[in-house]
Amino acid sequence: MRKGSVKEALAKIKYDPRENEEDYYIVIEHRGSYGNIKKIPVKLIDLGHGYFFVGETQIPYHRIIRIVRKDGRVVWESKKRKEH
Numbered sequence: 910m911r912k913g914s915v916k917e918a919l920a921k922i923k924y925d926p927r928e929n930e931e932d933y934y935i936v937i938e939h940r941g942s943y944g945n946i947k948k949i950p951v952k953l954i955d956l957g958h959g960y961f962f963v964g965e966t967q968i969p970y971h972r973i974i975r976i977v978r979k980d981g982r983v984v985w986e987s988k989k990r991k992e993h
Contacts (some may be wrong), residue, residue, distance in 0.1 A: 911956050913971075915970050915973045915976070915985055915987070916956065916961075916970055916986065918985040919935075919951065919956055919961070919976065920949055922976070923951065923956065923981050930951045930952045931949040931950070931951075932946075932950060932978055932979050933950070933976060933977065933978055933979070933984070934948045934949060934976075934977055934979070935948070935951060935954070935973050935975070935976050935977075936948055936973070936974045936975045936976075936977060937949060937960055937968065937972045937973050937974060938974055939972075940972065940980060941945070945975070949963060951976070955979055958964045971987075971989065974986070974987050975987065
């Protein structure tokens with residue numbers, strides 16, 4: 910399941926021609942509100958150096974709890990956030 914950093918996993922999904930980014934979403938914990946979870950389709954995000962972007966909004970990678978396929982299979986999960 911978890912291989913490499915979250916940024917590496919997202920880059921593979923977004924840029925590997927064998928993957929379809931529309932098949933994935935990320936689960937993040939919204940800033941300042943433990944337990945406030947949001948799902949964001951991978952196709953809506955742009956990768957940056959220390960952050961990813963959803964439109965004009967900049968979000969740090971450490972907020973990502975997991976990356977999930979639409980079929981429910983978790984493909985990456987934060988080591989410190991597995992309780993969600």
